[in-house]
Amino acid sequence: MAEHHREELLERATDYVLAHGLIGLSLRPLAAEIGTSDRMLIYHFANRDALVSAVVARTNERAMAAVAALPGARSIRAGVNQLWAAYRTEPLNSCMDVYCQAAATGxxxxxxxxxxxxxxxxxxxxxxxxxxxxxGAPQRRVARLVTLVDSALYGFHLDLITDDPDELARGVDDLARAAEALAVG
Structure with a gap:
């Protein structure tokens, strides 16, 4: 019962953070918004740090589920562009925002x-x-592709706030071409 209640609170806290952000998160307003008390959050998560860590992990789980649901594309280039399109829509957009906020706050x-x-x-x-x-990525190259694509798309996501989306899309396509060349190289 307690574990079920903890999971329910974690789901609601994650929904709250995805909607409102991680920066400036305070237990009392969070608790009030999700229909509990700050003491109940402390009871289930020990402290704010443990709750935030659990929320970031749950956000990552949701992001992974979104990636797992993406169909394979006809090529690495098409796949990277499709992944970028997914980053710009929900749920990945909010999940990436939470990760960026967690990184930005140290x-x-x-x-x-x-x-x-x-x-x-x-x-x-x-x-x-x-x-x-x-x-279509070959096993022997996939680790390098993950490093390249993950790091670059993370950077492109950070640039969404200030850069022209069309210019970013061209940059992502350049990345996609480079990733495809790396895959066959």
């Missing part, structure tokens, strides 16, 4: 978040590996 680079962030990163890389293989 959460990912220090404990108690670092260990969880590394574990989530490995799972995320696995989701991208599976997707790129569905798009």
């Amino acid at each position: 959460l990912i680079g220090r404990e108690p978040y670092l260990t969880d962030a590394r574990a989530s990163g490995e799972l995320w890389a696995g989701a991208l590996r599976g997707y790129l293989i569905r798009c």
Whole structure:
């Protein structure tokens, strides 16, 4: 029963963070919005850090599910462009925003978040590996492709706020061509 209630609270807290962001997250307003108390959140998550870490991990799970649901594309180039289109729509857009906010506030680079962030990163890389293989990436090259595509798309996502979307799309297509060349090279 307690585990079910914790999971329910985690789902609602994740929905809240996806809608309102991670920066400036405070337990009392969060608790009020999701229909509980800050004491109940502390009871189930021990402290704010553990709750935030759980929310970031749950966001990553949702992002991985979205990537897993993407059909393979006819080529690596088409796959990278399709992945970028998915990054710009829900749920990946909000999930990437939460990851960017966690990184911007230094959460990912220090404990108690670092260990969880590394574990989530490995799972995320696995989701991208599976997707790129569905798009035709050879096993021997997929790890390098994941590193290239993940890092570059993360950067492009950060640039969405300030850069022209059409220019970013051209940059993503350049990345997609480079990824395709790497796959066969």
